[in-house]
Amino acid sequence: MSAASGELYLPHEAEIVERIQESPSLITLRLRFTDPAVQARYQFEPGQFNMLYLYGVGEVAISIVSDPRDAQIVDHTIRIVGRVTQGMARLRTGDRIGLRGPYGRGWPMQAAERHDVVVVTGGLGCAPVVSVINYIAQRRERFGHLNIVQGVKHSDDFIWRERFDQWRELPDTTVLLAADQGSALWPWHIGRVTDLFDHLVFDPQQAMVMMCGPEGMMHVVIKHMQEAGIAPSHLWLSMERNMQCALGHCGHCQYGSRFVCKDGPVFCYEQVASLFDVKGF
Amino acid sequence: MNQDVGFLAHNELQSLLDVLQGAGYRCIGPMVRDGAIVFDELSSVTALPQGIRDRQRPGEYRLTETDSPRYFAWANGPQALKPLVFAPQESLWSCERDAQGTMRFTITQPDHRPTAVLGVRACDLAALYIHDQHFLQQAYPDPYYLARRQQMLLVAVNCTHPADTCFCASTGDGPQARYGYDLVLTEQDDGFVLEAHSDLGKQQMQALPLQPVTQHQLQQVEADMQQSARVQQRRLPSRNLNQALFANLHHPRWAEVAERCLSCGNCTSVCPTCFCHTSTETPAISGELSIHQREWDSCFTPGHSYIHGLTLRADTAKRYRQWLTHKLGSWHDQYGRSGCVGCGRCVTWCPVGIDITEEAAAICGQPAEQGAST
Numbered sequence: 163m164s165a166a167s168g169e170l171y172l173p174h175e176a177e178i179v180e181r182i183q184e185s186p187s188l189i190t191l192r193l194r195f196t197d198p199a200v201q202a203r204y205q206f207e208p209g210q211f212n213m214l215y216l217y218g219v220g221e222v223a224i225s226i227v228s229d230p231r232d233a234q235i236v237d238h239t240i241r242i243v244g245r246v247t248q249g250m251a252r253l254r255t256g257d258r259i260g261l262r263g264p265y266g267r268g269w270p271m272q273a274a275e276r277h278d279v280v281v282v283t284g285g286l287g288c289a290p291v292v293s294v295i296n297y298i299a300q301r302r303e304r305f306g307h308l309n310i311v312q313g314v315k316h317s318d319d320f321i322w323r324e325r326f327d328q329w330r331e332l333p334d335t336t337v338l339l340a341a342d343q344g345s346a347l348w349p350w351h352i353g354r355v356t357d358l359f360d361h362l363v364f365d366p367q368q369a370m371v372m373m374c375g376p377e378g379m380m381h382v383v384i385k386h387m388q389e390a391g392i393a394p395s396h397l398w399l400s401m402e403r404n405m406q407c408a409l410g411h412c413g414h415c416q417y418g419s420r421f422v423c424k425d426g427p428v429f430c431y432e433q434v435a436s437l438f439d440v441k442g443f
Numbered sequence: 444m445n446q447d448v449g450f451l452a453h454n455e456l457q458s459l460l461d462v463l464q465g466a467g468y469r470c471i472g473p474m475v476r477d478g479a480i481v482f483d484e485l486s487s488v489t490a491l492p493q494g495i496r497d498r499q500r501p502g503e504y505r506l507t508e509t510d511s512p513r514y515f516a517w518a519n520g521p522q523a524l525k526p527l528v529f530a531p532q533e534s535l536w537s538c539e540r541d542a543q544g545t546m547r548f549t550i551t552q553p554d555h556r557p558t559a560v561l562g563v564r565a566c567d568l569a570a571l572y573i574h575d576q577h578f579l580q581q582a583y584p585d586p587y588y589l590a591r592r593q594q595m596l597l598v599a600v601n602c603t604h605p606a607d608t609c610f611c612a613s614t615g616d617g618p619q620a621r622y623g624y625d626l627v628l629t630e631q632d633d634g635f636v637l638e639a640h641s642d643l644g645k646q647q648m649q650a651l652p653l654q655p656v657t658q659h660q661l662q663q664v665e666a667d668m669q670q671s672a673r674v675q676q677r678r679l680p681s682r683n684l685n686q687a688l689f690a691n692l693h694h695p696r697w698a699e700v701a702e703r704c705l706s707c708g709n710c711t712s713v714c715p716t717c718f719c720h721t722s723t724e725t726p727a728i729s730g731e732l733s734i735h736q737r738e739w740d741s742c743f744t745p746g747h748s749y750i751h752g753l754t755l756r757a758d759t760a761k762r763y764r765q766w767l768t769h770k771l772g773s774w775h776d777q778y779g780r781s782g783c784v785g786c787g788r789c790v791t792w793c794p795v796g797i798d799i800t801e802e803a804a805a806i807c808g809q810p811a812e813q814g815a816s817t
Contacts, residue, residue, distance in 0.1 A: 169550065170583050170585075170586065171535045171536060171550075171735075172536050172548050172550055173536075173538075173548055175545070175546045175547070175548070196545075215538070215735075217538060217540050217546060217726075217733060218538075218540075218724060218726035218730075218733040219724060219726075220722060220723075220724045221722060221735075241751060243751040243752050244751060257544060258540075258544050258545060258546050259546075260538065260546060260548065402750055402751070403748075403750060403755075404747065404748060404750050406721060407720075407722070407737075409582075409583040409585075410581055410583065411577070411578065411583070411718070411720070412718075412719060412721065412722070412737070412740070413718055413719035413720070413740075413742070414719065414721070414740070414747055414748070416742075416765075416769060416773075418689075418768075418773050418776075419773035419774075419775075419776030419777050424582060424583075436689070440692060441755075441761070442755060442756050442760075442761030442764060442765060443755075443765070
């Protein structure tokens with residue numbers, strides 16, 4: 163995307179190649195630009211997002227969950243919660259939407275090479291780090307031990323069981339799951355994700371932690387990881403804010419002196435430590 | 444005669460408009476409408492607010508007529524240059540959709556008529572410079588802003604009548620225009636000392652019926668500017684409050700100001716540097732066309748901080764803190780200076796008269812000093 167282009171704000175038409183109902187409130191749309199030339203030059207990094215446009219309703223910022231190597235189809239997992247996403251939930255395979263992007267700065271995948279990686283997620287889905295796990299899975303030999311830790315409030319909130327089972331089969335990988343409230347069919351830990359940290363496999367001198375989820379949860383994870391000896395420069399997190407223009411102009415995603423849309427959404431904890439978990443920013 | 448300076452008699456002011464119009468510019472200037480001085484298209488100097496004075500206090504703005512021959516004997520109205528470059532509402536693109544659901548996106552070409560603005564104050568030039576940084580000098584230059592900005596010719600007016608709510612002397616942005624303009628006028632009772640500050644400005648000057656400027660007139664300009672700074676009673680406690688504000692995020696004053704603040708967003712509308720805007724969609728009733736627009740927004744609205752079911756700043760204290768810590772604090776990290784140019788509009792146009800200088804002083808633990816600085 164050219165910085166000086168007058169097309170910064172302009173979406174391109176994309177077709178829904180496949181629609182997957184992940185859970186009652188979560189769908190994945192697999193998209194391909196209808197213009198092959200646009201598709202051919204489209205590139206992204208794990209952790210970046212696109213602005214998806216629903217005709218007549220508006221745009222919404224959605225993380226990309228697919229792998230950059232497979233740029234022919236771009237996947238977005240969408241939580242059905244607002245006006246635009248409720249409309250998108252009604253779309254079917256073959257329908258068209260608008261897409262502009264990619265935007266933002268993604269995860270430090272190159273810096274993480276040869277390091278142990280700890281991926282911590284909380285809540286539903288956590289699409290921003292699914293791209294990290296997929297990225298490492300497809301390049302497994304380049305990374306150290308992979309830890310995947312997912313916490314949910316209630317075991318019923320847990321989705322993607324098959325996907326976690328597949329990840330569990332990856333070499334040199336630890337998958338840990340926790341639910342604050344469990345049920346008879348929940349074979350994993352009942353309690354907080356941080357209860358599981360003793361079971362993680364990593365060298366604190368060089369491990370990289372990548373996390374997303376509620377900020378309160380990330381705050382607790384950061385505290386534990388720092389106590390485990392991981393430096394603030396090795397803690398990475400994905401922020402969520404109201405993003406409308408995605409170009410650092412509209413001001414909605416302002417976070418202190420940063421715009422989450424263009425300076426993030428992925429930040430090193432060092433960059434945001436002073437404001438992190440201060441309510442209202 | 445020095446080509447860059449001359450004296451334009453009051454009865455020759457129309458020639459300035461004629462020259463600018465003759466050069467192809469749409470002229471914008473101040474005029475009285477609905478009890479306020481606003482900027483709009485101007486073809487005759489008879490529309491200018493000659494003899495009008497403004498009285499501004501926290502929460503109060505009133506115009507009065509006087510016998511003064513001066514056209515610019517007032518401080519500022521609710522608008523700055525902001526609406527002329529960053530439109531209150533504009534279309535960015537449109538989407539046509541046919542019966543098969545195929546979509547076609549088209550960019551809206553921005554209006555970029557050459558525009559000359561008469562009567563720009565130093566505070567508003569400073570604000571324009573800040574907006575240039577935000578909209579043009581970052582990773583993604585904004586094409587809509589750029590199209591209008593490139594076509595502007597600015598005729599500044601040195602401010603000889605600051606309002607009670609002005610504090611540009613303490614922010615270092617006024618009352619004298621020092622950069623960013625093509626021509627500048629300093630008004631005296633019989634006319635204007637006119638100076639050019641750009642090649643474009645010099646070109647326009649050549650066609651004007653100017654008299655040689657006298658030493659006395661130049662000395663008067665200097666004296667007027669000093670007086671204009673001296674009479675300003677309000678001031679910010681410091682030009683860099685970044686550290687002080689963020690060290691006081693839990694100060695009780697945030698809750699206290701929130702008791703008075705209506706969260707109406709007036710301060711952000713009249714602020715010449717506030718840039719927040721929101722996206723809106725206007726679908727045609729035919730179902731075949733939808734227009735994607737942007738319009739000014741304010742960090743005082745609940746929707747501003749909404750994310751998927753959660754409003755991050757659900758109460759006024761958090762919104763006022765967001766505004767002030769950005770405007771006077773983190774703006775320094777973003778753009779190398781404060782986001783406040785001392786125009787005082789937020790003080791005047793706040794319905795309950797909240798004074799940014801008073802709040803900044805209270806929160807940063809410094810008394811709001813009286814008297815002029817610099």
